[in-house]
Amino acid sequence: MPRIGTVRPRQPADVRVAGLGKQYPTRSGGSVVAMADVDLDVPAGEFVCVVGASGCGKSTLLRILAGFESASHGTVAVAGAPVTGPDPERGVVFQDYGLFPWLSVRENIAYGPRQARLQRPVVRERTDRFLAAVGLERFADRYPNELSGGMQQRVAIARVLANDPSLLLMDEPFGALDALTRSSLQGELSRIHRETGTTVLFVTHSIEEAVFLADRVVVMAGGASHGVPGHVREIVPVDLGADRDVTSVAFNALKRRIAALVHEEVAAPAA
Amino acid sequence: MSSTEAATATGVARPRTPAAPAAPTAGTATGSAPRAPRRRPRLGPLLLALPVPVLVLALWTVGVHQSWELPFGIRMGFLPTPLEVGRRLVDLAAGGIVDDAFSGTLLAHLWASTQRVLAGFALAVALAVPLGVVMGRFSLAFRMLEPTVNLARPVPVTAWAPLTLLIIGYGDASAIFLVFLASFFPVLLNTIAGVRQVPVRLLEAAAMLGTRPAQVLYKVVLPASMRSIASGLRVALGLAWVILVVGETVGISTGLGAMITQARDQSKTDLIVAGMVVIGLCGFVADRLLTGLLALVTRRRPTLT
Numbered sequence: 001m002p003r004i005g006t007v008r009p010r011q012p013a014d015v016r017v018a019g020l021g022k023q024y025p026t027r028s029g030g031s032v033v034a035m036a037d038v039d040l041d042v043p044a045g046e047f048v049c050v051v052g053a054s055g056c057g058k059s060t061l062l063r064i065l066a067g068f069e070s071a072s073h074g075t076v077a078v079a080g081a082p083v084t085g086p087d088p089e090r091g092v093v094f095q096d097y098g099l100f101p102w103l104s105v106r107e108n109i110a111y112g113p114r115q116a117r118l119q120r121p122v123v124r125e126r127t128d129r130f131l132a133a134v135g136l137e138r139f140a141d142r143y144p145n146e147l148s149g150g151m152q153q154r155v156a157i158a159r160v161l162a163n164d165p166s167l168l169l170m171d172e173p174f175g176a177l178d179a180l181t182r183s184s185l186q187g188e189l190s191r192i193h194r195e196t197g198t199t200v201l202f203v204t205h206s207i208e209e210a211v212f213l214a215d216r217v218v219v220m221a222g223g224a225s226h227g228v229p230g231h232v233r234e235i236v237p238v239d240l241g242a243d244r245d246v247t248s249v250a251f252n253a254l255k256r257r258i259a260a261l262v263h264e265e266v267a268a269p270a271a
Numbered sequence: 272m273s274s275t276e277a278a279t280a281t282g283v284a285r286p287r288t289p290a291a292p293a294a295p296t297a298g299t300a301t302g303s304a305p306r307a308p309r310r311r312p313r314l315g316p317l318l319l320a321l322p323v324p325v326l327v328l329a330l331w332t333v334g335v336h337q338s339w340e341l342p343f344g345i346r347m348g349f350l351p352t353p354l355e356v357g358r359r360l361v362d363l364a365a366g367g368i369v370d371d372a373f374s375g376t377l378l379a380h381l382w383a384s385t386q387r388v389l390a391g392f393a394l395a396v397a398l399a400v401p402l403g404v405v406m407g408r409f410s411l412a413f414r415m416l417e418p419t420v421n422l423a424r425p426v427p428v429t430a431w432a433p434l435t436l437l438i439i440g441y442g443d444a445s446a447i448f449l450v451f452l453a454s455f456f457p458v459l460l461n462t463i464a465g466v467r468q469v470p471v472r473l474l475e476a477a478a479m480l481g482t483r484p485a486q487v488l489y490k491v492v493l494p495a496s497m498r499s500i501a502s503g504l505r506v507a508l509g510l511a512w513v514i515l516v517v518g519e520t521v522g523i524s525t526g527l528g529a530m531i532t533q534a535r536d537q538s539k540t541d542l543i544v545a546g547m548v549v550i551g552l553c554g555f556v557a558d559r560l561l562t563g564l565l566a567l568v569t570r571r572r573p574t575l576t
Contacts, residue, residue, distance in 0.1 A: 068475055088481030098476035102494045102572045112480040143573045163480060 012199045013079035013089070013166035015042040015065065021073030021229070022060050035060055036229035038074070040218060047193055047200045048218060049210035051262055055223030057230025058203045062171050065201060066092045078167055088112055091160030095172040097152045099144040105155050106131065106140040112163035130158035133192065150181035157189070161196065170202040174209065186212055194242070207258050212246060214238050219261045234261055328353045351541035359541040360548065373530065373542060381549065383525040387443065387518070388511045388557070391450025395507060399455050400500065403462025408492065413463070420459065428453040428514050441522020449518040454507035461503025465496030501565050508561055512554040527553070 020038040023031045035057035042048050050058040063069045064076055067086040076083045078090060086092075099108050109130055113123040131137050134154035144152050153173055160168065174182045190213060193200055204210055210217045217236045222228040236258055245251060331353055334341075338348030351359070362368035366375030406413045406420075431452055439445045469492050477491045493500075519528025527550050534542035 066475075066479060068478075086475070086478035088479065090479065092475070092479045094472060094476070096472060098472040100473065100476070100491070100494070102497075102569075115481045115483070115486070145573050159480070 010089070010164045010166050011079075012044040012197050014044040015040065015167065015199065015201065016077045016080075017041070017061070017065075017074070018076075019074035020061070020064065020071055020076060022057065022064065022069070023072045032224045033229040034224050036073070036231060038220075038230070038232055040232060040235075042199060042201065044079075044199055045197045047202065047213060047215045049202045049204055049214035049216075050218045050220060051204060051207055051210045051258065052220030052230075052233075053223070053262060054205075055225050055230070056220040057223060058220050059171055060230070061220075062092075062169050062201060062203050065167075066090055066169050068092075088116065088163040089165055090167045090169060091163055091165035093153070093156050093160055093168070093170040093173045095175045097144070097149075097156045099152055099155055099159070101144050104141050104143055105136055105147070108144070108155055109159045109162050111159060116163070126162045126164075130162045133161065134158045134188065148181075150177050150185060153177065153185060154188075157192070161192070161198075165198060168198050168200045170200065172204055173202075175205060182209075189213065207255050207262065208246060211238055211240070211251060211254050211258065212244055217258055219258060221262070221264070233264075236261070349540060351544055355541045356544045356548065359545040363542070363545055363549075373534075373539075376525075376530070377549070379525050380527050380530045381553070383523075383529075384515055384519065384527045384550075384553070387446045387526065388450055388508075388515055391447045392454045392508055392511045394447070395451045395454035396458055396504065399458035399503075400462050403459045403500075404466055404488065404492065406459075407463045407466025407496070408488075420456075424456045424460075428510075429517055432517050432520075435518075436521055443523070446515065446518030446523060446526070446528075449514050450511045453510040453514040457506040457510065458500070458503045461499050461506070462496065465499025465503075466492055468499065469495040497569060501562075504565075505558055505561060508557050509554055512550060512557065516550065 017038055017040040020040075021033065021036040023033045025031050034055075038057070038061060040048075040061075050061065052058050060069065064071050065078065065083060067083050067090065083090075100111065103111065106127055110123050110127040113126050118126070128137075131140055134157060136151060136154055136158070139147060139151065144155065147155070157173070174185055177185065186209060193213075202210075202213060215238060217238060219233045219236065220230055221233040222230045224230075236254070238254060240248075240250060240254070331347075331350070333339075334347040335350050335352045338346065340346055358368055362370075362374050363377040364375070368374070402416075406416055428449055432449060435445045435448055439448060473491050473495055474487065477487055482490055515526070516528035516531065519526040520532050523529045527546055531543050531546040534540075534546060
């Protein structure tokens with residue numbers, strides 16, 4: 001697999017989330033508190049996975065960091081600057097890819113650099129580099145609907161990386177893929193992270209995926225349906241080194257510990 | 272089991288290309304394999320489509336000669352035969368057969384009608400597409416305008432015709448205005464629907480990739496709603512030809528609708544049917560030209576045509 005290269009004009013960003021809360025208005029005029037008092041500090045270059053049961057607010061956290069939704073309480077800062085809206089410095093990879101179906105693979109990847117009005121040779125060089133990084137040179141002129149799900153997600157990752165983001169936000173990116181494709185993409189993502197050094201916040205349902213990829217795993221719990229706002233239950237460091245063996249004892253011990261944290265009943269609010 | 276399946280598969284495929292030696296098949300097997308054996312003569316669809324129109328023409332001819340009476344009180348004795356219509360069509364186009372006021376005038380009528388259709392249709396597109404985009408994108412505009420649009424829409428364009436003749440007067444402007452009205456609503460409604468259906472995910476993707484707000488329309492909204500807009504254009508262009516005949520009925524001397532009206536006044540049924548055939552063909556050709564143009568503009572990209 002070709003290397004991405006080491007030229008990185010943009011530094012990875014650190015993320016500071018403090019006292020973050022989100023509430024939605026309901027039809028009856030009241031409001032539902034989806035998430036409250038979330039604190040999270042991610043140093044630059046770290047790979048953080050967020051796990052938790054459905055409705056715990058992990059996707060909301062990611063969408064607020066992306067700038068798609070606004071916070072009801074608290075502050076969110078990326079590289080020291082408050083988040084006010086979407087920005088190409090914060091690349092987002094969606095579960096359903098979100099590729100432009102009328103653009104070819106190459107044009108999808110070149111989209112960001114073109115919007116940034118980079119010079120033509122620079123756009124071309126970046127596009128080629130990230131096409132190669134995800135191994136899709138042979139499919140450069142195909143359209144997204146001609147590709148498998150795994151290939152489409154590779155395009156989506158390359159498209160975001162071509163913007164040279166300082167933070168990569170991934171919302172269950174491999175959730176719709178089969179197990180084989182999933183594990184090969186996990187390996188690729190791990191390699192890409194080592195080469196680019198970009199900070200990554202990765203939301204997933206899969207505990208194994210989180211333990212395989214992350215430097216730290218953020219376990220979230222609660223959610224509106226539990227009667228308790230979504231919150232961070234615990235942050236578990238993963239000290240398993242670079243090449244992780246999903247069958248090893250240490251790996252599975254960690255998996256069990258995080259699974260227990262995820263499935264533990266939420267304490268009922270004081271009556 | 273898979274080997275026997277493969278054997279029967281090639282066994283079926285072989286007889287189609289008996290002349291082809293085994294070597295090329297084996298050589299290209301790794302590349303694009305299942306391309307070669309699809310060279311069937313193109314006679315099938317034609318053979319299937321031909322009998323019905325032939326039968327209709329035959330029954331039509333017999334019916335005219337025998338003066339059949341059909342339901343609705345259709346007296347076929349008053350109809351021209353297909354042959355007479357064909358003669359009239361040739362005379363209309365080239366002259367030299369019937370030799371009356373209509374001989375060789377087809378091009379003039381055709382050109383006059385085409386101009387009116389193009390003018391009315393183009394005006395409708397120029398107004399309805401931008402309005403549809405605004406109504407589809409901005410809910411305030413939608414809520415302000417949608418009730419009015421849907422109140423005005425059910426009024427048939429044919430019902431507008433008498434009023435139009437009184438307030439605009441006889442002539443080109445009336446016909447063009449009616450074509451415009453007929454084309455306007457299909458384009459508007461399909462544009463609104465297309466723009467409202469643009470997936471939120473694509474707008475989010477565009478935003479996080481750094482699309483400037485002024486470019487979102489051109490880069491995402493229009494491409495994503497292109498298919499719906501295109502079908503609106505096709506419906507509108509079809510209706511434009513329909514309403515043209517009504518619009519050219521009064522106070523216009525050249526045009527296919529005018530020609531049919533004059534033919535009726537002179538009881539020339541063969542000319543009426545010839546006019547009907549020409550207008551039908553016009554609608555068909557216009558639709559093909561439009562789809563071809565759209566394919567050209569969108570360069571045959573997926574989801575655009």
